Amino acid sequence: MRRAHAAVLLSVSALALAVPAAAPLAVAEERAAPVEVVVDVRAGLEKVDELAIGVNHAIWDAQLGTPEVADLMRDAGVGAMRYPGGSYSDIYHWRTHTAPGGYVAPNTDFDHFMAGVRRAGAAPIVTANYGTGTPEEAADWVRYANIEKGYGVRYWEIGNEIYGNGHYGSQWEADDHPDKSPAQYATLVRDYARAMKAVDPTIRVGAVLTTPGEWPDGITATGDAGSWNQVVLSTAGPEVDFGIVHWYPTGESGPEVLPKTDRLSDAVRMVREQARRYAGKDIGVAMTELNTSYGRNTQPGALFAADAYATLTANGVFTTDWWNVHNGIDRVSTIAGQTDYHDYGLLSSGTCTEDGSACEPALNTPFAPYHALAMLSRFARPGDQLVAASTSDPLVRAHAARRGDGSLAVMLVNQDPDAAREVALEYAGYRPGGAAVVLTFGNGDTGITATSGTSGRATLPPYSLTTLLLRPATQETLPAAPGRPRAGTVTDRAATLSWPPAAAGVKYEIRGQVGEDSQQWGETTGTSFTVTNLAPGTRYTVNVLARDNAGRVSPASPPLTFQTTAPSASSCAVRFTETTNWGNGFVADIAVTNTGTAPVDAWTLTFTWPTTWQRLDSGWNATWSQEGRTVRAVDAEGDALAPGATTTIGFVGSYQGPNVPPVLFALGGTLCSGAPQ
Template identity: 40%
Template sequence: MRNDWRVRAKAVALTAATALTAAAVLGGAAAPKASAATAVSVTVNGTAGLGTIPSGAVGLNTAVYDSNMNDTPIPGLLKAAGINALRYPGGSYSDIYNWQTNVAQGGYDAPNTSFANFMGTAQAAAASPIITVNYGTGTPALAASWVQNANVTNKYGISYWEVGNEVYGNGTYGANWETDAHCQTSSGTPVTVGSEPSQTYGCGPAVYANNVLSYMSAMKAASANAHVCAVLTTPGGWPDNVTNPQTSPLPWNQTVLTALGSKTDCVIVHYYPGGSGAAGMLTDTSDISGITSTLHSEISQYAKVDPATVPILVTETNSNVDMDTQPNALFAADMYMTWLENGVANVDWWDEHNGPGTNPPSVVDGAQDYGDYGIFSSGGNNSGVTEPAVETPFGPYYGIEMLSKLGGPGDTMVNSTSSNALVRVHAVRRAGGNLDLLIDNEDPGNPYTVNLAYNGFTPAGSPTVFTFANNGNSITSATQSSASSVTVAPYTLTVVQVPGSGGGGVTAPGAPGQPTVSGLSSSTSGNSSGIATLTWPAATPGTYPVADYQVYQQSSGGGSTLVGTTSATTLNLSGLTIGAGYTYDVVAVDSHGNPSLPSPPVTFTVPPPADASCAVHYAISSSWSGGFGAGITVTNRAATAVNGWTLTYSWPDSGEAVQSGWNGTWSQSGSAVTVASAAWNGTIAAAGGSVSVGFNGTDTGQDPAPTVFSLNGTVCANN
């Protein structure tokens, strides 16, 4: 497949069973006749910050086998859509491509697709490059020479460099689409990497991680400011949670992050949700918060670094359903914003041009779909259906372009909620005072009257409304008088730009900087003994000096509660619940009561007391698709023995469950798990005695570790 650019080499998706059928296109059923508009309530919380939109956040893949990659219209089309990052040289081709010779070993390189050609387009489009260096057949020296050429010789200042594409697809887990010359020889000879022999045969995550360290050393020697990114598996997607006793005895992410440790610089995941149809595909974005939460947890647990310091990039994404039509436009807009709201640095659509798919094209709600992963037509033909002229945008292009109406780099994302799951919303506060709202009506048959309510924001003028209609080929705009409601048609994307108060020449303070947490701890005095100190960089004064800072605690339902006001840039928190997660942000208020935009949020979990009389060590010992095994060791730190014990904890993810356990009597009710001692291990000796239990469990893709364990009702320390 690598030799045919019309069928993207990467189309191996997130489950082994669907690896070769992921490109199947399912036509949508004809939409029912639209009914009268139903009311939907949307609330925007202007004080609940979700962070600023990063520079280079809205990205797109390019590929050296695409002869249209650098066509003359491309830079203008990219700028018009607000696409400000470009990934090169293209998926699995990255692992066979030599940037110096512009040759992909065993593949096809189209004319005028060299690195210099690519950079011409990237610079003309004002897009930040993201480069995937050749791990499969390359060397650290080849990668370092690329960094040297780009950032030293030509001073391009490229920040993000991936080490390989989907390296886990090198046969480690059975599926083999990614070229990897580090794999074992046909005779099964162990691979030696650097000066250390691999502990396994083959090319599993331990070999990859050791090589990433070599690449990192060479590339950072060429340019210290280069972020060298490691490939991880996407939590919940194949081959996450899969192990191979010979080459990957522990999960990929655990192995890679443990090996990289404090050198973890940035990480890469890919995201190709499936879905059996448009409705299922459009709900997949609800998994993104869990994916990012799991990645942050893994970075903290295994690399043992602050996950806030490790950028996450989603360098490939698309759906596998109705790729060129309205459902995928809806998906694109919602998907980009959901990732960004959850703190990722960059999201890159696959891809610029791809060509029609191998399955017969379908008609989706009256519009022709070509099974083409590109955002632009390549003019190809499949099954007698010819695509429109080259560079004609498909639906997802306009879905991405709608984001440019919503916000841009440096603007502040804020929380918004909808009373109807089919009406998805995202909100951005602009530095100039506007509040912009994206409304994604994923109902193919019903319009809605969206009633708008605002917290921490006061509308002050007539909104401008941008619309991308179902099966449209452009974005339209209009002005309306009301800022309290807007009607959205079926299967449409709408951006409402609402002018805000604060005129009269008064400039509000700048947003406070990213808060950090210190002194996070708890004690044995009680379940709500957690304490922490928040500290944040001061806000820049506007017309008037900054008088106070308001600290808000965000709730899971989109609301926020003012928990403290201070003139300092620090606030002590107390009464926090052990094991609970908390999110806070800060708003500056000047001497005349004008509030700033909210700071980026900080999120943390309160740990159990370090001096508890017991300690628990929890570790996953094996994993596979749909399940995992783990061991738990309980240590008695007290001066007296424990005679008869019960261990309790709760799963953080609703999909986790105990299937069978040993060395104790296991039971589960809801998410709560109880393990009672067996007749032969009920005594835990004093001052360091321990007992171990284990289990096999099931999951729905993600299995984060429990945060709190209790022994006979006493909270234990994490060990």
């Protein structure tokens, strides 16, 4: 974070002369079909970490660590607190409790922070000073925190948004190092990690990464060997345990901002793939700053927070930390009938505009996103497993969590500010009891209300969060879930899978999912399985379930996601290479080779964008067009492509989210071999 301061009504007339007196007048009332929500507990997602619901604290906030604030955080179920506060992290010296160039409020030192953390029952996340600090200063902090004081601070970040140090042009982050490149940062992160772990080998160290689809991700600056993430992970990856990303989606309305949570799955997946490629290992992912540009204190902020936190958790992000607990008034507007102060804080700072024309409510009054965190903590608890949930209406988002005791929670987000939604729920692999506890947080509410309901139907008020808490129809002891499956050989049509055993005497069911379509692929008594008849260039999510002799089925294993390849052999081959990237656009070359035995006359090459936010802007050496997500390049010269010949074409593309490279290219309708570079 950059340094922050302070229906229409239908009337019907009956004409007596037109209708006989003895005949009743029937007026058909047309009702909208209910939104269909399907919860599939057999399609398991990731489990909820103890740190999943987090917040940021800042040393310029005089309320940091106070009992009132700590109690509010505890009541909301906050499990993680980050310190010392965004960009202040890179000017803060913990030993002297000073931040040259910034304001430090009284009673905000590290010990006061830890007192609040402990009172709230949360865990600390500490950002060591990279910009104006040293590895020795950070190691001393670890020694004080964990050896001298016994605070047990496990998670340590090295710097905050260091890519904002001016290396790519924009500068908001302090960085006194003459060399501000990702290579310098990576080299020093390695030194920080070694020095800090020499003091306490049990800590986890995180490195700053760029968020896929957000500036300056993908940019290679002059003199660099690659993009920020490529360079940092290649050098520091072996020494760090998690990557740090931040996200502040832009937009001036609910319809602009709220759907952008769809981008999170691809963003998290791409970070993991980058770690495997450049660091040679899996690392954790932490979203240590998150907020929105619209309705920060009102219902859009709450709906965004609930949907984003749940989506990130489902994709294995171990902590998501809202920016900020307190921040201060900015500008005042009315959103969905409620006053919004454009304040990043979860709680009111009790401040007024400079001219005194508007003031926030009393200090520490919770804003709407605070209640969203409270709803999240009642929806999914540490150790619960999120499972797949889909809806038939894009304005209704659904998330579901299965608990160890067999109960199920379903959280529904109605993003329509004007109309309620009737919802019909179906369950796959789960039989709920008839009754449900229904938790609701509606527009303008000051807290969560609880009522009774049923498992199959719900009414969602406009702009609301609704959670159904369900018990199983019958309580029984289920087999243990198998461990996470692994992928061995993956081709364009097949994949070999294996998994750790669950228990003796069980049979394993293997289920695959593409989008919202979940199917059973087969079953076996062993711990490996080869699935065939897959589609090339397709991403699949796999779960394994154990079934005992009594027919009882375990919860789903943690998921495995893999992608099939392009065909290994074809009569054409394509090499896709991104040559230039400037953060929201790029240039790519495509080399097309005729690997067949006959000439290809008047060729046409097609591919489909993996996402809805990517598009073709222009191209050369072919006639380019785009329809929907499909891009077409037609031979501009009309020349035949002879056997063994290669032609190179290129285009300019743009994107407003993670720039996922296309995988499949077809020449004249034939899928080509090759892979993105």
